[in-house]
Amino acid sequence: MSRKNFGAKPLSLPQPVWIIATYDENGVPDAMNAAWGGVSEEKELSVCLSPSHKTCKNFALTGAFTVSMADRAHVAGCDYVGMASGNQTADKFARAGFTATKSAFVNAPVINELAVCIECRVKSYDRETCILKGEIVNVSVDEAALTDGVPDAEKIAPLCFDPFTKAYRVIGEKVGEAWSSGKAIADIEKGGIRSAAEKKPASEKKQR
Numbered sequence: 001m002s003r004k005n006f007g008a009k010p011l012s013l014p015q016p017v018w019i020i021a022t023y024d025e026n027g028v029p030d031a032m033n034a035a036w037g038g039v040s041e042e043k044e045l046s047v048c049l050s051p052s053h054k055t056c057k058n059f060a061l062t063g064a065f066t067v068s069m070a071d072r073a074h075v076a077g078c079d080y081v082g083m084a085s086g087n088q089t090a091d092k093f094a095r096a097g098f099t100a101t102k103s104a105f106v107n108a109p110v111i112n113e114l115a116v117c118i119e120c121r122v123k124s125y126d127r128e129t130c131i132l133k134g135e136i137v138n139v140s141v142d143e144a145a146l147t148d149g150v151p152d153a154e155k156i157a158p159l160c161f162d163p164f165t166k167a168y169r170v171i172g173e174k175v176g177e178a179w180s181s182g183k184a185i186a187d188i189e190k191g192g193i194r195s196a197a198e199k200k201p202a203s204e205k206k207q208r
């Protein structure tokens, strides 16, 4: 087996394509694209944000931000907010084709056009490490993206970021059930997981 080394780089595939939205001091919404983030605790997400961003100035004032999932229908707008800055382009949010409704939970905009939104209160931001931690206070999903009350990945068509080719890809095909597909090789039992290899028929155990 031969493998190619790519070195110590942030090359995790897939990365999310998060659209982080904030209000400025005048209530004008801004949005930016962020791929270097993830869920870090049950009610916490973390993302690495450069302090020069307008977004960082905004959440320092408001103490809040939202994270929406970029999707197939809004690729251009989602990429645009990753290139233009609210520091220079005051109407960046509208130029991206987005409209906002204020979150009922935090002082930050929910992007109407994107179906899934995580509404967060700022827990901490470290300008040295650039790590922003947000407390998740609500997740809201457009009713049109639900099937039988459950968010439907096929309707949402969320994007992921492919850092190898700097591409956006659509997350789609379902290929298994979590905590279930693996039952073919492991039985989940009280107190732990026993692999199929360890599992012996009762008759065999008695003989030992």
Ligand SMILES: Cc1cc2nc3c(=O)[nH]c(=O)nc-3n(C[C@H](O)[C@H](O)[C@H](O)COP(=O)(O)O)c2cc1C
Pocket (backbone or CB within 6 Å): 030, 031, 032, 033, 034, 035, 036, 037, 048, 049, 050, 052, 053, 054, 055, 056, 079, 081, 082, 083, 084, 085, 086, 087, 092, 161
């Ligand atoms: C695919 C993609 C991913 C990005 N990920 C991040 C990120 O994780 N952290 C970050 O600080 N900037 C990231 N950026 C850059 C910001 O989105 C960009 O600098 C933006 O203009 C900041 O907007 P603002 O100044 O209005 O807040 C990313 C851009 C793109 C296109």
